[in-house]
Amino acid sequence: NAGVTQTPKFQVLKTGQSMTLQCAQDMNHNSMYWYRQDPGMGLRLIYYSASEGTTDKGEVPNGYNVSRLNKREFSLRLESAAPSQTSVYFCASSSRDPFYTGELFFGEGSRLTVL
Amino acid sequence: QQQVKQSPQSLIVQKGGISIINCAYENTAFDYFPWYQQFPGKGPALLIAIRPDVSEKKEGRFTISFNKSAKQFSLHIMDSQPGDSATYFCAARGLDSNYQLIWGAGTKLIIKP
Numbered sequence: 001n002a003g004v005t006q007t008p009k010f011q012v013l014k015t016g017q018s019m020t021l022q023c024a025q026d027m028n029h030n031s032m033y034w035y036r037q038d039p040g041m042g043l044r045l046i047y048y049s050a051s052e053g054t055t056d057k058g059e060v061p062n063g064y065n066v067s068r069l070n071k072r073e074f075s076l077r078l079e080s081a082a083p084s085q086t087s088v089y090f091c092a093s094s095s096r097d098p099f100y101t102g103e104l105f106f107g108e109g110s111r112l113t114v115l
Numbered sequence: 116q117q118q119v120k121q122s123p124q125s126l127i128v129q130k131g132g133i134s135i136i137n138c139a140y141e142n143t144a145f146d147y148f149p150w151y152q153q154f155p156g157k158g159p160a161l162l163i164a165i166r167p168d169v170s171e172k173k174e175g176r177f178t179i180s181f182n183k184s185a186k187q188f189s190l191h192i193m194d195s196q197p198g199d200s201a202t203y204f205c206a207a208r209g210l211d212s213n214y215q216l217i218w219g220a221g222t223k224l225i226i227k228p
């Protein structure tokens with residue numbers, strides 16, 4: 001069972017470069033999320049998608065864009081990377097309406113370094 | 116900004132001992148309190164969760180204690196094992212923040228054999 005798959009697992013960017021983090025889930029979940037994890041700060045929600053065709057901002061959306069490509073896939077794009085975006089990014093999915101049960105299924109993370 | 120304050124930041128417990136991690140919240144409009152466990156190089160995974168109408172929930176060696184009046188909840192790990200060594204996150208779901216989960220900063224737990 002693959003669950004939630006994120007690519008790439010590691011990436012180094014220079015300031016100003018752009019990139020897209022890919023996420024796919026095979027659990028037929030409706031809702032998908034992008035979080036960033038920084039030391040001492042827990043997880044912070046960047047964007048989420050309640051269903052195919054909808055996206056909403058989370059706590060820290062600035063500098064990011066997302067696309068819910070279909071029910072399986074939810075991508076996160078950094079248009080002009082900044083050192084402050086150095087972080088570990090997690091994609092997650094859930095089967096019910098956003099946060100209904102609170103149970104999120106996470107990918108293994110994408111570690112991004114911006115120089 | 117709503118907050119969930121988690122302590123301690125790190126914890127070392129002997130094998131067989133009790134591990135206790137505490138969380139406190141400020142906003143009363145939280146209705147769901149999960150705990151997640153994260154191993155190095157992996158994403159967090161749901162461990163156990165509680166709703167505010169219950170004061171305690173137990174699943175195996177893991178227990179959540181909830182004190183609504185004090186706005187505090189805690190995770191107890193009984194008979195702690197080296198395999199429990201991980202980072203633990205508490206979280207709270209906010210009714211007035213579009214049901215987003217607000218996360219604690221995490222506790223790195225090390226169980227010494």
